[in-house]
Amino acid sequence: MNPTVIKAIFKRDFISYFSNPTGYVFIGVFVVLSSVAAFWPPAFFSNNLANLDQLSEWMPFILIIFIPAITMSIWAEERRQGTDELLLTLPASDFDVVLGKFKAGVAIFLVALLFSMFSIFLVFSYGLGSPDVGQFLCTYLGYFLVGVAMLGIGMVASFLTSNLTVGFILGMLFNLPLALAGQADAFISNRTVVQAIRQWSAAEQFADFSRGVVTLSGIVYFVSIALVALYLCMVLIGRRHWAGSEQGESLGSHFFLRTLALLVTVGAVNIFLSNNNLFRFDATEGEINSLADSSRTLVRELGRDDEVKPVKVDVFVSPTVPAEYAKQKRELLSTLQELESISGGKVQANINQIEVYSEEATVAEQAYGIEPREVISTVQGAQSQEEIFMGAAITSGLDKVVVPFFDRGVPVEYELVRSIATVAQQERKKVGVLKTDAPLMGGFTMQGPTEEALIITELKKQYDLVEIDPANPITEKVDVLLAVQPSSLSPEAMVNFVEFVRSGQPVAIFEDPLPGMIAGVPGTAQPKQAGGPMAMFGGGQPEPKGDINQLWDVLGVRLNGAELVWQGYNPYPVFGAYWNPQWVFIDGNNGALHPFSTDDPISSGLNQLLFFYAGGLSNMGREDVTFTNLAVTGDQTGVVPASSPGPILMSGDLTPAHRPTGKSYILAAHVRGTVAEDEDLQLEESVSDEELAKAQEELTAESDAADEKKEMKEPVKFNAVVVADIDCLSDQFFDLRRAGEDDMVVKWRIQNVAFVLNALDSLAGDDRFIELRKRAKNYRTLEQIEQQTADYRAASQKQQEKFQADAKAQIEEAGRSFEKAIATIESRTDLSPIEKQLLLEETRIRESRKRDVKIKRLEDERDTQVRQNERELAAKIRGVQGSYKMAAVLVPPILPILLAAWVFFHRRQQEKEGVAQSRLRYGSKEGKKEGPTAA
Structure with missing residues (x-):
């Protein structure tokens, strides 16, 4: 390894990317796409969680576009310009060349990622709420690792062609399986195959990082993909030494077997780490992913008894849930993942994201009695009903505990740990x-x-x-x-x-x-x-x-x-x-x-x-x-x-x-x-x-009387x-x-x-679960949105209360007017009893109709006012959300655009230095006049 050569190649590629305004444009596009994916999905505001869940869903697909834009020129451009031969004649090994270019690609991607991280954190902190810094940084660490793996794959694509467009397309195609593996159920119907593919998808390996958990298995997974890709790049760049020679075919088979052996080794290491998680660190400030000490003790004790059968947890949850249940779903999946990771294989989780009318829903209902529950959700002030799944069946041998639905008021960790411990124990109390x-x-x-x-x-x-x-x-x-x-x-x-x-x-x-x-x-x-057969008849x-x-x-x-x-x-x-x-x-x-x-x-x-x-x-x-x-x-x-x-x-x-x-x-x-x-x-x-x-x-005469008294039964x-x-x-x-x-x-x-x-x-x-019932996890929310919404709601409530108070006063006034009219007639002495009775009846009918009409009108006005206030409240909430969405999209790309403009004009200025004014395309008038004479 030659550090000087690696540094030179790194510096050359890195500076060339950022000395061109096009590089900043790509970064600006990446930042805009990240901001749109983070803040524009409706689930962001409806879930009311200050995290990057929406961005995490879209980041692999954003990287499919952005990463090939970086890697397409790493080697294809060298071949196109013919500078690859110059690089290969340097006093350096093929590994030095590949590593230098890979480091440059990683650095470019890191700069773009830092732009995105800074701008999104700025929007969060000064416009929406206080995100969990630990979770935020851990999520971006996951983005970085996904990008590193895709960079390695993209470099392989670039080493296969000399055309930039082809390199870009190949980079997208090669990285596509890594991103789409998490959506395997859209292409494959076999649930077992789907679970196996999902387990090794980038989305599944990244899931821990998005929750704020750093795992050794996740780091090794993405780094191993990059290492295998770099080895393939070295094989491709070194192919010039043996391709076409007499030993070319045998050497090709040799390198194929070496690559295959590397894949097997890397796969074995990843399988071992996935089954034996040696390192997990909860980076969140509130430790929202950490299990209670009692939970860890209970789950780890399952492995001490060899006779205990593995506990299988089948979770049935809807792919999308209303905002009110987003936190519960997140905690369910997160807690289950933590329990599985520390159980040493004793807890086996099977997550089924099922639709209400799917075949899996029928299986859940018939096998476990888990049915969809109708819940009420509120979106921008409008209430709607929706059926969702969020249940689990915990089995071990013939024992079974079913949680039909994880209600929002019940701690998820308590329900899961109690169910797992109950089915795993040999005998219940x-x-x-x-x-x-x-x-x-x-x-x-x-x-x-x-x-x-x-x-x-x-x-x-x-x-x-x-x-x-x-x-x-x-x-x-x-x-x-x-x-x-x-x-x-x-x-x-x-x-x-x-x-x-x-x-x-x-x-x-x-x-x-x-x-x-x-x-x-x-x-x-x-x-x-009263009891007995006569009780129902009142007797007894x-x-x-x-x-x-x-x-x-x-x-x-x-x-x-x-x-x-x-x-x-x-x-x-x-x-x-x-x-x-x-x-x-x-x-x-x-x-x-x-x-x-x-x-x-x-x-x-x-x-x-x-x-x-x-x-x-x-x-x-x-x-x-x-x-x-x-x-x-x-x-x-x-x-x-x-x-x-x-x-x-x-x-x-x-x-x-x-x-x-x-x-x-x-x-x-x-x-x-x-x-x-x-x-x-x-x-x-x-x-x-x-x-x-x-x-x-x-008894007194017996010699052992004293001993018998000592052995008397204790209370x-x-x-x-x-x-x-x-x-x-x-x-x-x-x-x-x-x-x-x-x-x-x-x-x-x-x-x-x-x-x-x-x-x-x-x-x-049995005090195993007492502390778990009291444990609650504190998730960060969009505090400023909540505050503005609460202020609008309070103002709307005051208007409604004022209108209702005015309506009530008018209704009471109508009632008093009715009573006054009746009292006036009853006080008259110039009428006979029959005339008074007829007049009273007539007045009651007339006044009651007037009163009822007025009350009905006031009630209609009240209901209209309530609906109007609700509409205005929903419009104000939408306005607040819309303003933050626009700010989230317009503010982040400002910095890369300004840098791109500065680089552009700086390069133009440098190009003009040392050049005669007359040779400039847009020279001065004097230069134009002097041109012919000078010629």
Whole structure:
């Protein structure tokens, strides 16, 4: 290797490219195409993500045009001008020549890429938002690597011809498979073949870089393509030594075998790195691609047991999704890629991008029950409905967990990791569901069949569930028992349930003085509904209820079933008159010193809980019981009788029944302690006093009495979570979580689902997923667009509110006018009763018609105004987006165009230096006059 020659060739080619304005024009075109691809697709603004996803989709195709424009002259131009012989006579090897030209091509491409990167980052930073710098740079690193690979392939095309046009066309054709391999499904119907081709496409290898992850396998993939291409260039340039000679045919076969061996070696290295990812670095500032430590531990532990079968994850997702679900789709694919990369082959992902009416959609529905879900999307103020796929089936052997749809409110990492860990474990933990009046498991009632509660559906994804009937002594062994409204149990069932608690098995108890969201369940102090065959005809007597105090005595807690807790705290003022003081919010702003226990993983890290018509727990103060407060109210509180709390929807005004107390109430607690076994009492019930005395004397006389006392049975430990509300686990909270806060007018921060699942996991001794439920990833958005849109929306909302207030005032005025007309007639004394009645009826009809017409007109005007405001809002949003699009296209090419102009005029000036004025095409008048004389 001769560094001097390499440097000389590099400098010659690099300077020659940039000493010509045409080079800057090409760069300007590249920058414009990059900006258009980045900012003009509708998905850019609708997805509201400050990244380069749209540019990444188009960059391989942009490079197909730009890279051949660089490589077409690398060797073809040398042949055309005859300067190739001069290069080949230099005191340098063929490798030096090829490497020098390749470095020049890489440098030219790098300059163009820097122009693009600077201009696009400028548009982002000063016009749209704050992109993640790490992800931004990592994406451009991926562009650079793709370009390096295409440069090598383009150089091969240039070494094959002496015609620039042919070199350009060949460069495009040779690079086309690299770009189109990611779209293999458009040409091939066999899914297995498509997956194999996609795996080795430039788009698939580049995907990690676009997400902000630097991978060794991706770097090696693109660099290896460039190295193979450079070797081919060396073979082509060295062909002059042996082509046409006697050994030409054998040497050709020799170099063919060497090239083939190189391809096999490079392929083996790439396959090894793809299966054993030795280096992955999340370059994003927010580490949005990194998995939680618990996820890494869970997935890596799958490989420690050789008996564990590989976990197959079949993801079914629509190729295009509404903007509201773009973030969810991106996180799903990103998380799955990370899980697969660290699993050591134990997790095998199969991503199926399917259309709603395709054959793959039929397979997904029939094999796994995954169906498209209808979602609502908003584009420039207009709402539309669309069906999309976004589900997954996780299988290992015969075990299977299906996630029909990844809802926006559920962390993707939690769903995937939990499903993978569940199907991979040899035996699931068991959750028992106590059979009470709360119909959680579904079934048939006198009103018809009922579906299982969503809490049951959620638990089935992780546990084996069994319904426990307390009518008989409970002998079933479970990891945790879910008991909802145990006060509804019969006396015999209550005794059996209390004995179960005394046995020491963990139990989660949800007891509510006044259930509101689960129909047909009596409150703690309320009688059960009438039962028996005569109940439907109004007959029959209510069934008796067991004494719930038996349970409280064992646990060392108390719940006053006759009172509800209320709190004067509303974190969502938008509720207005619909807020109810019996809606008790627990969060950091409710006035409690410690609203959540930071020491217990069940409540640690939670943001907010909501309890409907809940009771208050109290600690009995037993020394053998550890009492941990999980959810505590503030001090703007009081109680109200459970028998007369008021309607479910009422204004926030307090009634005389609301008695202020000004103290904090415990709504949920974790209690652990001992259950004392009274063996003496059992002995007294089975023998007489004389027999008891005799037995005691015999025990005293025995020599090993002391040893037997030491070996006495230790007290049984109990472990329970008690929540003074059952509405907190109702389906409505699962619906809120499913929708996600972005779908709601009110930006809910409620985490009831996570709280309930955390409690059951903690009691069952399975804390693998508690932290994952609380983890959220922060994606950068178009902040300035959001702010302007919010300002326009707020102004539009104010106009609507003002118009509605004016309309309401006019409607009220019409009502008062009607009442005044009626009152005037009723006050007249000059009319007989019959005349007054007739006149009143006539006036009522006339005035009511006038009032109704006026109200209808005002309502129509209001609706028209609302539609007009929505149209104006959509137009303003489109205007903002359009201005940024124009700026994104017009601003970036300014710098390369100015440089091109400067180079052009600078070259013209240099050409004029040292040249007689008379020889210039546009010389001075004096020069023209002196021309003939001089001649």
